[in-house]
Amino acid sequence: MTPASVVIVGAGAGGAQAAASLRQGGFEGSISLVHGEPGLPYQRPPLSKAYLLGRLEARKLLLRQEHWYAKQRVDLVLDRAVAIDRAGHQVHLAGGSSLSYDHLILATGSRNRELPVPGAHLDGVIGMRTRADADELAGRIREGVEVVVAGAGFIGLEFAAVAAAHGAAVHVLELADRPMARAVSEPTAQFIRRAHEEWGVRFDFGQALTAIDGEGRVTGVETGDGRRLPADLVVYGIGVVPDTVLAEEAGLAIENGIRVDDRLLTSDPDISAIGDAASFPSAHTGGRVRLESVQNAVDQARHVAARLMGASIGYDALPWFWSDQGDLKIQIAGLAEVTDSAVEVAVPEPRATCVLRYRGDRLVAVETVNRPGDHVLARRILAGTGGPSPEEASAPSFDLTRWHEAYGLAPTG
Amino acid sequence: MNVTFTLQDQTSRTVEAEPGWKLMEVAVDNAIPGIDGDCGGEAACATCHVYVAPEWRDATGERTDLEQAMLASTFGVRENSRLSCQIETSEELDGLSVEVVGS
Known part of the structure; x- marks a missing residue:
């Protein structure tokens, strides 16, 4: 049965798409979209690409323009969800109010894995995740600035390419033996490494960052083999952890993320989970996976919206990913x-x-x-x-x- | 300026657009079904495929190289196919008419 009210927690690509797809599918009930960050919901992928290069103005970073929310009758709730009352079908917000739901969609996303080293709190140590992070970084990347990037994954390399293009001296430390080791094969990884080296990016593979030096602000980093590299800026992208706190405290099943079935339902039939936070049985690998990508978030959002409107097929969208580097x-x-x-x-x-x-x-x-x-x-x-x-x-x-x-x-x- | 989208069910919707936005962004902001723009307008996903009405083909210009390569392999491509994230709206395009292909 189609619910009368849907609450969506998390207004990233997945959360916003769920609201959009429900309306496109003819859903007439109430939709509340809970957004815990300042300002209107925005796209994350350009943060480490066009936005950081200054090629995308702030309003074009938005997932939807302001008028969209009113026109689509999506109640954008600028607050943070702090608890789920499953028995009472309510989401409690940090501001003290509550939202009632017939169906709840958890699109809580993920947060950066923090650097587990001394000095990680110093000024100039930044993990690229939010618009605020990107704004802070944009102001600090200049010609001649010494940048150490911890982690040669998508985010680290996208940032490295942008920083190198701005004339910064970029040094990437990576624990694995090649870039993007989890995401691509050896030949593709080496192709990408060569391109970065042409742009002047230096790599140290098989190398940990063990400490960050500085007083108040960062001045350098120490590596696993005992070297000290100068640094005005340390940017880290060493993976993310799914944001499962709400789900966990509400007693939902967790398994490397919020556990959902092939219809993207959690262990509570009135709660779905999508995107970075959800681990689901993949029709493509046969195993349980959790994917961090826009495609995964928006296709899962569409799937849940269609299901709430009466469709009954399992989720089997083909995963795809992209990255722009130089x-x-x-x-x-x-x-x-x-x-x-x-x-x-x-x-x-x-x-x-x-x-x-x-x-x-x-x-x-x-x-x-x-x-x-x-x-x-x-x-x-x-x-x-x-x-x-x-x-x-x-x-x-x-x-x-x-x-x-x-x-x-x-x-x- | 106005843009008219013909939807997959052959109904039409005319919406107002502010010049300077990509056609894909105009569609997403007006909840036009079948135009998703999943990649945010980087011509990386082909989820904003449209057929441009014949009389508007010259005004909307040529496909970009990247767009051309994406479209070459896209299902349902025609001579007047464009990725709407690669068309920037302007006063000269007032009255533009496109058909949504869907993915």
Whole structure:
């Protein structure tokens, strides 16, 4: 039965999309969207890209313009949710008031894993997460500034590219043996590393940041092998932790995030969870996963909205990811694990690459740099049935578009 | 200025747009179904695909290189296909008419 009132906690990409999709689907009940940060809800991906480069004005960072909320009858609640009363179907807010719900959507997202080292509290040590973080960083990146980046994941590398473009001296410390080790294969990682090195970024792999020095403000960092690097600014992106506090205190099942079933319902049938905070059974890996991406947040939001309006299918959207670093547009379709093999496809352009990931003989993901056409095609192939075999992909003349024209099944829809 | 979106059910919606915004942003802010703009307007996702009405094709300009590459592999692409995140609205586009393709 369609609920009469929906409360959404968390106004990131997922939360806002849930409200939008409910209205687009014809939902006539009340929608409250709880936003715990100052100002209107905004997009996070540009924070470490166009926004930080100064190429995106503040109002274009907003997920929706102000008039949207009134027009769509979405009650934007600028407060923080502090507790869920499941028996009473209420969400309590920090300001003292409460919201009643028939259905609750938890889109609480994630927060940065903090640097577990001495000196992490010093001025000039910043984790990129919020608009406030980006605004603070933008004011500090200048030519000649010494920047140490802890963590060579998406956020760390996007920031490194921007800082290098501003003429900062950038030094990246990473525990793994290559950049983006969790997200992409060895060949793609090395392609990205080379590009950063061309921009003047220095890397230290297999290297921990063990301490941050300074009095009041940061002056340097210490590395696992005993060196001291000068630093005016330390930016860290060493992963995130799902924001599960509300769910946990309300007694919902937790398993590397808020545990949901294939319909994205928590252990309470009146509460759904979506986005960074939710761990769900993946139709693509067969295992339980928790993904940190806009695609995952908004597709899950659409799914929950459709379900509340009466649809009854399981969630099976194909995951995809993107990152902009300098002139590299990095796109990943599908979900690979570290153990999956990689087949590098020869491409004619020097600043491009295409890597197919296989689990056994099954194509599970496609990583591309500056090959947007391959990416779109890969999403279609991975969402359908069957892709090129590893043998086909290994042929010197292999091209995804030609393969698809010759063998790809006609898409439906 | 005004923009008219023809939806997948063939109904039309005309909305007001402030010049300087991307067509995708105008659509999202007016809750036009079928235009999602998941990537925030970076031509990275192809979730804002539209067909531009023939009389508006010249005024809306050429596809960008990136857009061209994305569209080349997108399902349902036609000669007048554009990613609406790559069209910036302006007074010259007052009355623009596009059809939402959906993804």
